[in-house]
Amino acid sequence: MNRVICMSPHAGSCDKLTAGAAERTGAQTVYLRNLNISCCDGCGACAHGECKYKDDASNLLNNIRKGGKTLFVTPLYFCNFPALAKAFLDRAQAFWEKREKCESDFYLLAVGGQSEENNFRSAYLTFRAFCIAMGARFSGAEYLGRVESAADISDRDIEKAAKMLE
Numbered sequence: 037m038n039r040v041i042c043m044s045p046h047a048g049s050c051d052k053l054t055a056g057a058a059e060r061t062g063a064q065t066v067y068l069r070n071l072n073i074s075c076c077d078g079c080g081a082c083a084h085g086e087c088k089y090k091d092d093a094s095n096l097l098n099n100i101r102k103g104g105k106t107l108f109v110t111p112l113y114f115c116n117f118p119a120l121a122k123a124f125l126d127r128a129q130a131f132w133e134k135r136e137k138c139e140s141d142f143y144l145l146a147v148g149g150q151s152e153e154n155n156f157r158s159a160y161l162t163f164r165a166f167c168i169a170m171g172a173r174f175s176g177a178e179y180l181g182r183v184e185s186a187a188d189i190s191d192r193d194i195e196k197a198a199k200m201l202e
């Protein structure tokens with residue numbers, strides 16, 4: 037089962053992309069803001085076994101390692117993922133410690149108000165590191181600039197998101 041994970045703390049452009057891509061492809065949707073996600077505090081427990089947190093982030097991280105395609109849709113906040121999304125990505129440290137590969141494909145679609153691609157560099161690098169930690173394939177990344185609200189998302193943008201899941 038393919039999935040689209042919306043990483044925005046707010047209902048707007050990312051929600052429109054998420055719902056549109058899921059509608060066209062039959063992918064499942066997940067909204068991170070509806071989940072209970074504890075922040076990694078670097079306790080180091082995962083280096084010797086399992087993460088001490090058993091919450092929605094643990095379940096979702098395990099599920100997306102079971103194969104299929106996962107598209108992560110995020111807004112840029114100060115050139116990177118919003119805090120809520122970063123808390124989720126940090127939890128992949130527990131998988132980095134295991135060094136196990138999986139047969140999952142991960143894609144990133146980021147939106148932001150700025151037009152320059154450079155603005156997206158930091159989130160791109162963070163996402164590449166997340167894929168490595170998860171043992172998943174980095175399968176593509178795109179940036180949509182000049183996006184401030186759902187009204188800025190066109191059918192072509194939704195088509196671009198859906199293509200990543202085909």
Ligand SMILES: Cc1cc2nc3c(=O)[nH]c(=O)nc-3n(C[C@H](O)[C@H](O)[C@H](O)COP(=O)(O)O)c2cc1C
Nearest residue numbers: 044048049050111112113114115148149150183184
């Ligand atoms: C706290 C905050 C920081 C932001 N930082 C950036 C940024 O660094 N670069 C950018 O292009 N847009 C930035 N934006 C604009 C958002 O990325 C943009 O409005 C996006 O469409 C929001 O997505 P959403 O409608 O799904 O919430 C920022 C917005 C907020 C609220």
